[in-house]
Amino acid sequence: MKTAVIVFPGSNCDRDMAVALEQVTGGAPAMVWHRDTDLPDGTEFIALPGGFSYGDYLRSGAMAARSPILRAVADAAGRGVPVLGVCNGFQVLTEAQLLPGALMRNAGLNFVCRTVPLRVENSQSLFTASYNAGEEINIPVAHHDGNYFADAATLDRIEGDGRVAFRYADSVNGSARDIAGVLNDAGNVLGMMPHPERAIDRAHGGTDGLRLFEAALGVLA
Amino acid sequence: MKVNVYVTLKPGVLDPQGKAIHHALEGLGFGGVADVRAGRFIELDVADGTSDADLDAMCAKLLANMVIENYRIERP
Numbered sequence: 001m002k003t004a005v006i007v008f009p010g011s012n013c014d015r016d017m018a019v020a021l022e023q024v025t026g027g028a029p030a031m032v033w034h035r036d037t038d039l040p041d042g043t044e045f046i047a048l049p050g051g052f053s054y055g056d057y058l059r060s061g062a063m064a065a066r067s068p069i070l071r072a073v074a075d076a077a078g079r080g081v082p083v084l085g086v087c088n089g090f091q092v093l094t095e096a097q098l099l100p101g102a103l104m105r106n107a108g109l110n111f112v113c114r115t116v117p118l119r120v121e122n123s124q125s126l127f128t129a130s131y132n133a134g135e136e137i138n139i140p141v142a143h144h145d146g147n148y149f150a151d152a153a154t155l156d157r158i159e160g161d162g163r164v165a166f167r168y169a170d171s172v173n174g175s176a177r178d179i180a181g182v183l184n185d186a187g188n189v190l191g192m193m194p195h196p197e198r199a200i201d202r203a204h205g206g207t208d209g210l211r212l213f214e215a216a217l218g219v220l221a
Numbered sequence: 222m223k224v225n226v227y228v229t230l231k232p233g234v235l236d237p238q239g240k241a242i243h244h245a246l247e248g249l250g251f252g253g254v255a256d257v258r259a260g261r262f263i264e265l266d267v268a269d270g271t272s273d274a275d276l277d278a279m280c281a282k283l284l285a286n287m288v289i290e291n292y293r294i295e296r297p
Contacts (some may be wrong), residue, residue: 059286066283095286102288105237149234149289174237 001217003029003045006073006089008064013050013087013197020197021047024213034067045082045217046073048089050142050195060103060145061091070096082126082216083189087143090181090191099182099191100158101150106143107174113142115205117169118180118194122162125183127190130211136169137208139194146193148175148182158182165190190216222269224276225295228285229260 003021007014014031021029029047030040039046054063064070070092077083077098085093093099106112115138120131131137150158155176158164166181173193181192196209230236236258243257263284267276276294285292 058283062283062286094288100288102286104234104289107235107237109237109241147237174235 001025001027001044002040002042003027003047003217004032004039004043005029005047005049006032006034006069007049008034008051008053008067008088008092010053010055011049011051011088013195016195016197017047017049017086020200020209020213021045021217023200024210024217024219032069034064034069037068037072039069039072039076043076043081046076046084048073048083048085048092049197050087050089053088053092056145059091059095061088061093061095064088064092065095065097074098077184077189080186080188084127084216085189085191086195086197087141087146087193090193091145093189093191098189099184100154101148101176101182103145103193104147104149105145106147111142111144112146112173113140115140115199116172116194118166119169121164121167122183124162125165125187125190127183127212127216128165130215137211138199138206139196139209140198140204141172141194143173143193146173146175148173148179148193150176155179161185163187166192166194222267222271223297224265224267224271226263226265226276226280226284227260227293227295228263228280228290229293230258231289231291234289 091103120135123131123133163183168178168180196212199206199209238259239257280292
């Protein structure tokens with residue numbers, strides 16, 4: 001399976017993401033620079049990694065969302081190619097309006113860096129099919145701007161449509177309705193603040209993140 | 222031509238930074254501050270005759286995130 005990791009200046013989880021993808025698919029992903037205008041032909045899965053793209057200038061993810069490669073990512077997403085945005089990647093996807101809402105400064109103003117329990121809200125999506133609905137999984141978070149915001153009508157709509165993929169089991173950052181991960185309308189774009197690529201090996205302290213990649217990359221154990 | 226753009230959080234959007242500033246002011250002994258909202262000020266140096274429509278587009282497409290923010294343009 002051909003996968004790609006988008007690399008922005010300031011990305012710092014791109015190599016962790018590449019390790020996760022290679023571990024599951026057996027092949028190294030293409031590392032695609034933000035100034036590129038095209039994805040490699042036949043790209044079947046795109047990951048936007050965590051980090052601090054463009055130094056979080058203006059707003060987290062704002063500059064990256066306007067970079068040349070994002071037009072290609074949006075085109076691919078429109079064709080149904082799975083797109084996973086983690087942490088800064090989630091911020092980029094909301095800024096690019098591929099996902100609803102916005103990620104604001106954590107309510108407690110602190111950078112939060114620890115493993116947190118998540119509740120799987122939707123186990124039917126291509127990213128979450130390896131989990132059971134309502135299951136609690138443990139995935140690390142590391143962010144300053146993870147406070148999910150959307151207006152009440154949008155929140156009601158995405159909840160009603162089953163587009164909340166994950167919810168924090170305990171409040172972590174002030175997110176509206178404790179939302180940790182959101183799917184797009186078609187279900188092929190997932191943004192989440194927690195880092196599944198940091199939970200793919202027993203040495204990480206857990207492998208709950210690995211199951212997301214196994215589901216999304218079609219190699220369900 | 223210098224154009225000033227003020228980007229502010231929409232009413233109703235919680236502003237944790239404004240709250241922290243508020244608490245810090247209180248800590249310095251400044252009572253009587255009812256609320257603090259933090260925003261962003263951007264100064265653009267644009268060609269004379271840049272249209273309102275272009276300035277609006279700059280704000281809506283990049284300078285402000287319309288999900289959470291409003292903007293106000295101040296021309297000379």
